[in-house]
Amino acid sequence: MPARVDYAIYADSDLSILTARERETLILKMQGLSTVEISKKLNCCRQNINALLIKARKKLNDPQANPNIHRRQTIDYTQYADCDLSVLTKLERIFLSEKISGKSYKEIAEQHHSTITSVGTLLYRAHKKLDDLYS
Structure with a gap:
């Protein structure tokens, strides 16, 4: 069984490096909702919630790995x-x-x-x- 993650450690993190959906999911998780509760609230499956949380944690744990990830470039x-x-x-x-x-x-x-x-x-x-x- 995977170790429990303390999502409170991300409370002061710069969430702007996350996609809107990752950010929304992480905020709900930091508020104490379970993945089942989040999946119902966001109308998607629990596996998607888990995947979004994993991606968000990876980005926040190592923001220098890819600093431009999910930042849209404005192309002229x-x-x-x-x-x-x-x-x-x-x-x-x-x-x-x-x-x-x-x-x-x-x-x-x-x-x-x-x-x-x-x-x-x-x-x-x-x-x-x-x-x-x-x-």
């Missing part, structure tokens, strides 16, 4: 306006062109009957490809 897509987009897939080109023109992830997703996650993934791939070429 207009920097790619004059780049040769031929290295991108057709969908990456379309999504990037629309993002350059100022559309939000949500607007692009709705227009192409896609998900916001897919839009984000394709834009990230396009960004990485272009940065590898032009950096």
